[in-house]
Amino acid sequence: MRGTLSDRSGAALLMAPLLIFLVLAYAWPFLGVVKWSFTLPTPGLGQYHALLTDDLVQSVFIRTLRIAAIVTLVSVTAAYAITVVWVRGSTVQRVLAEFCILVPFWISVLTRAFGWVALLSNRGLINTWLQSIGFISEPLTLVRNEFGVIVGMSHFLIPFAVFPLASAMRSLDERVLLAARGLGSSRMRTFWTVFVPMTRSGIIGSAMITFVFSLGFFVTPAILGGGRSVMIAELIYLRIFQSPDWGLGAAISVVLVVFVGALMALLFRYVKPKQLV
Amino acid sequence: MQQPGRAAEIKANGIGKSFGSFRALDNLSLDIGRGEFLTLLGPSGSGKTTFLMILAGFVQPSEGRLFSDGVDITDRPAEQRAAGMVFQGYALFPHMSVEQNIAFPLKVRKKSAAEIKSRVGEMIERVGLKGHEKKLPAQLSGGQQQRVALARALVFEPGVLLLDEPFSALDKSLRGQMQAEMKRLHQETGTTFVFVTHDQSEALALSSRVAIFNHGKLLQVGRPDEVYDRPANRFVAEFLGEINMLPVKGVRPADHGATGLCEDRAVNMRCRAEAIKGDAILAIRPEDMSIAPEASVNENGIAATAVASTYLGAATKLDLTTRQGAKVTVSVPNEVAAAALSKGNSVWLTWPAEKGFLLPDGG
Numbered sequence: 001m002r003g004t005l006s007d008r009s010g011a012a013l014l015m016a017p018l019l020i021f022l023v024l025a026y027a028w029p030f031l032g033v034v035k036w037s038f039t040l041p042t043p044g045l046g047q048y049h050a051l052l053t054d055d056l057v058q059s060v061f062i063r064t065l066r067i068a069a070i071v072t073l074v075s076v077t078a079a080y081a082i083t084v085v086w087v088r089g090s091t092v093q094r095v096l097a098e099f100c101i102l103v104p105f106w107i108s109v110l111t112r113a114f115g116w117v118a119l120l121s122n123r124g125l126i127n128t129w130l131q132s133i134g135f136i137s138e139p140l141t142l143v144r145n146e147f148g149v150i151v152g153m154s155h156f157l158i159p160f161a162v163f164p165l166a167s168a169m170r171s172l173d174e175r176v177l178l179a180a181r182g183l184g185s186s187r188m189r190t191f192w193t194v195f196v197p198m199t200r201s202g203i204i205g206s207a208m209i210t211f212v213f214s215l216g217f218f219v220t221p222a223i224l225g226g227g228r229s230v231m232i233a234e235l236i237y238l239r240i241f242q243s244p245d246w247g248l249g250a251a252i253s254v255v256l257v258v259f260v261g262a263l264m265a266l267l268f269r270y271v272k273p274k275q276l277v
Numbered sequence: 278m279q280q281p282g283r284a285a286e287i288k289a290n291g292i293g294k295s296f297g298s299f300r301a302l303d304n305l306s307l308d309i310g311r312g313e314f315l316t317l318l319g320p321s322g323s324g325k326t327t328f329l330m331i332l333a334g335f336v337q338p339s340e341g342r343l344f345s346d347g348v349d350i351t352d353r354p355a356e357q358r359a360a361g362m363v364f365q366g367y368a369l370f371p372h373m374s375v376e377q378n379i380a381f382p383l384k385v386r387k388k389s390a391a392e393i394k395s396r397v398g399e400m401i402e403r404v405g406l407k408g409h410e411k412k413l414p415a416q417l418s419g420g421q422q423q424r425v426a427l428a429r430a431l432v433f434e435p436g437v438l439l440l441d442e443p444f445s446a447l448d449k450s451l452r453g454q455m456q457a458e459m460k461r462l463h464q465e466t467g468t469t470f471v472f473v474t475h476d477q478s479e480a481l482a483l484s485s486r487v488a489i490f491n492h493g494k495l496l497q498v499g500r501p502d503e504v505y506d507r508p509a510n511r512f513v514a515e516f517l518g519e520i521n522m523l524p525v526k527g528v529r530p531a532d533h534g535a536t537g538l539c540e541d542r543a544v545n546m547r548c549r550a551e552a553i554k555g556d557a558i559l560a561i562r563p564e565d566m567s568i569a570p571e572a573s574v575n576e577n578g579i580a581a582t583a584v585a586s587t588y589l590g591a592a593t594k595l596d597l598t599t600r601q602g603a604k605v606t607v608s609v610p611n612e613v614a615a616a617a618l619s620k621g622n623s624v625w626l627t628w629p630a631e632k633g634f635l636l637p638d639g640g
Contacts, residue, residue, distance in 0.1 A: 175368035176370060178333075178355075178362075179369075181354075181355045181356045182358075182439075183429065184356050184357075184433070185356060186356055187356075189385065197372040
C-alpha cells in the first residue's frame with residue numbers, strides 16, 4: 001500500500017512540469033479568451049446570441065461538422081484496411097504498411113497541402129493526365145472546394161486513425177478467429193461478424209480522434225479550400241486577425257472547446273486512454 | 278439428439294509436420310474409432326497440439342494424408358471440416374451473449390430461426406446454463422465459460438469434437454466436475470472426442486484410449502490400463518505416473534514369464550520377455566510394492582533402507598534406497614509405515630510376480 005502511494009506521488013511529481021506548462025501555455029490564456037467572449041465589445045451574452053442568429057457562423061459550423069464527419073468516415077475506413085495489412089499481413093506487407101504510415105509524419109502539413117494542390121488543380125497532374133488520355137475535355141474541379149479539403153485532411157489524418165485500430169487488433173485473441181473458422185464460418189464472414197466487432201473500441205477511438213482533429217483543422221482547409229469552403233478554425237482566425245470582431249471569434253472558440261471537451265468525455269466513457277496508442 | 282452413427286471415424290496416415298528445421302510431428306499413423314474418446318497425452322512440445330490442429334484443419338501437414346469416414350480431407354479447409362473445437366482459454370466471442378455464441382455455428386449453416394432457437398435452448402439446458410442466456414462471456418465464471426465453449430462446439434452435431442487442454446485454467450475441484458460432465462456429454466452425444474492434455478491422471482480417467490506423444494513421435498496407443506500397466510518404453514512408463522526402476526541381470530524366459538537376478542536375489546516376473554535377454558530394467562508402480570517384516574523365499578523381495586517418509590493422509594509415501602543404491606518409492610498404509618519404521622529404518626520390499634514389467638536396459 002505504501003509502495004503504491006509513493007509510486008503515485010512519484011508519478012505526480014514527474015508529471016508536474018508538464019501540467020504546469022499546460023496550465024501556463026493553454027489554460028491561462030484560454031481563460032482570457034473566455035473573458036473576451038463575455039466582455040467585447042460590451043459585457044454580456046451578446047456574442048453568444050449573435051452566434052445563434054448569424055447565418056454565416058452557422059453555415060460554417062454546419063460545413064465543419066459535415067466535412068469532419070466525411071473525413072472521419074474516409075480516414076477510419078482507409079486506416080482500417082491499412083492496419084489490417086500492418087498488423088496481420090506478411091513480413092513484406094508489414095514493412096511496407098509501416099513505411100506508408102510513418103513517412104507522412106516527417107513531411108510538414110504545409111508541404112502536403114501544396115502537394116495536393118499540385119496534384120488536384122485545374123492544370124495539375126490528375127487533370128492533365130485525364131485530358132491527355134481523352135477521358136475528359138474540361139478539367140474537373142478537384143481543389144478549392146470541399147472535395148479538395150476532404151482529400152487533404154483525410155490524407156493527413158489516416159496515420160493518426162491507424163494507432164487506436166492497431167492497438168485493438170494487436171490485443172485480439174487469435175484463437176477466437178480460429179474458433180469462428182472451426183465452427184464453419186468463412187474468412188469473409190469471420191471478418192465481418194467477429195473481427196470487426198471485436199475491434200469496436202479501436203474504431204470508436206479512431207473515429208473520435210479523427211473527428212476532433214478535423215474540427216480544429218486550419219492550414220489544410222485554408223489552402224485546399226481556397227477561401228471558398230471556410231472551416232471553423234479559419235473563421236476564428238478571420239474574426240481575430242482580419243476584423244476587429246474579437247468578441248465573436250472568442251465566443252466561437254469557447255463553443256468549439258466546450259464541444260470538443262464534451263466529445264472527449266463521451267469517448268473516455270467507452271474507451272480507456274491506453275487503448276488509443 | 279445425435280445418432281451415434283453420425284460420429285466420425287478418422288484415419289491418419291503417415292502424418293508429418295516441420296516448422297523450418299523443427300520436426301513437430303514425425304510419420305504419425307493412427308486410427309480413431311467412431312464414437313471413441315481418445316486422449317492425446319504428452320509434455321509440451323511433444324506434437325500433440327500440432328496433431329490436433331492438423332485434425333481441425335488449422336495446420337496443413339507437410340506429409341501424409343488424413344481421412345474422415347474414408348474420405349481424404351487433408352486439403353479441406355477448417356471451415357468445411359465441421360469439427361467442433363474447444364480451445365484452451367475457450368475462445369468465446371466476447372461481443373456475443375451466451376445464446377449468440379452457441380447459435381453462431383447454426384447461423385453460419387443457415388438454419389431456420391425456429392430450429393436455431395430450439396437447438397440452442399436444448400443445448401443451454403443440457404450444459405446447465407439456464408438463466409445465463411443473455412450474459413456476455415466476461416460476466417461468467419471459468420466453469421460457465423467452459424460450458425458455453427462445449428455447447429457451442431457440440432450444438433451443430435459435429436462428427437468429431439476436438440478439445441485443446443480445456444481444463445488447464447480451472448481449479449482442481451471444478452476440473453473434476455467438468456471432467457465428469459464431459460464424460461456424460463460424450464456418452465449422450467456419441468460423438469468422437471479427441472482430447473489434448475498434459476495431465477496423465479486426466480487422460481487415464483477420461484479416455485477410452487490414450488495416445489502418448491514425445492518429441493513429435495507417437496510412442497504408444499492403448500486403453501488406459503494397457504498403457505499404464507504395460508508401457509511400451511521407459512518414457513511412457515515414467516510419464517504416466519511415478520514408477521520404480523530396478524536393474525535386473527541375466528533375464529531369461531521361464532515358466533509363465535521370465536526370471537532374473539535383482540540385487541543378487543532371484544526374482545520372478547509374469548510379464549513376457551521375448552525381446553529382452555540379459556540385462557533389463559524392472560519397472561514397478563509404487564502402489565504395487567509393499568513392505569514385509571522379513572524376507573520370504575517364495576516372494577520377490579529386496580532389502581532397502583528408508584530415507585524419508587511423507588504422510589499423505591490416506592497413505593504414507595516412503596522413499597527408500599536399496600543396497601545397490603537404486604532409489605525406490607512405495608506407497609503403503611499408514612500403520613504399515615509406522616510399524617516398519619519403529620523397528621529401525623531397514624525394511625524388506627516385496628512385490629507380486631504378476632506386477633511390474635521389463636523394459637530394455639537404458640531404454
